[in-house]
Amino acid sequence: xxxxxxxxxxxxxxxxxxxxxxxxxxxxxxxxxxxxxxxxxxxxxxxxxxxxxxxxxxxxxxxxxxxxxxxxxxxxxxxxxxxxxxxxxxxxxxxxxxxxxxxxxxxxxxxxxxx
Amino acid sequence: xxxxxxxxxxxxxxxxxxxxxxxxxxxxxxxxxxxxxxxxxxxxxxxxxxxxxxxxxxxxxxxxxxxxxxxxxxxxxxxxxxxxxxxxxxxxxxxxxxxxxxxxxxxxxxxxxx
Numbered sequence: 346x347x348x349x350x351x352x353x354x355x356x357x358x359x360x361x362x363x364x365x366x367x368x369x370x371x372x373x374x375x376x377x378x379x380x381x382x383x384x385x386x387x388x389x390x391x392x393x394x395x396x397x398x399x400x401x402x403x404x405x406x407x408x409x410x411x412x413x414x415x416x417x418x419x420x421x422x423x424x425x426x427x428x429x430x431x432x433x434x435x436x437x438x439x440x441x442x443x444x445x446x447x448x449x450x451x452x453x454x455x456x457x458x459x460x
Numbered sequence: 461x462x463x464x465x466x467x468x469x470x471x472x473x474x475x476x477x478x479x480x481x482x483x484x485x486x487x488x489x490x491x492x493x494x495x496x497x498x499x500x501x502x503x504x505x506x507x508x509x510x511x512x513x514x515x516x517x518x519x520x521x522x523x524x525x526x527x528x529x530x531x532x533x534x535x536x537x538x539x540x541x542x543x544x545x546x547x548x549x550x551x552x553x554x555x556x557x558x559x560x561x562x563x564x565x566x567x568x569x570x571x572x573x574x
Contacts, residue, residue, distance in 0.1 A: 388565065391561045391562070438503075447493055447510065447512075448510050449507075450507060
């Protein structure tokens, strides 16, 4: 149990285009999902907390208009990187928390390369 | 503010050696949770353990063991008789409570040589 999937696993796009990443909890409902970003050989940094049916909470320094988050159902959250630029190239990882377990389970991540 | 420090950036051992990963945390909360995650080269984070602030019992799971000491704000992780498959980056993390964000340490890269 507690499986989280992400799609796509990797994406290459041209500068200026938008990219959507999906995060799904496959065998449980997640009222809260989290989006992290990890640059090479660095730790994970939280970008935003996504709650089903409400607006996401962004961490300081993360542009909410650039990184659009939608949590439309208890099993799906999406992150859209709008007008992507090379500096947005990174490893994006989502996690989902099972209510009452106080543990986040992570997806396999999405590698984004913006040319 | 919460902070997690993993002082060791990289550890290299020979197979069958034991390896201990240090984790020191800072928090003003009386209730909190500590975690260890493993990140193999594939990138996916694998949950290893969760410990709440009121449970200082050490835990052993197979070749893995954890030593939680509130007095020194440490939550160290030991791999006994390491294997090549243990090669990965290991992250210690701290969370305030359920539904709260994880604060990660910088990670420790473990390389187990055959």
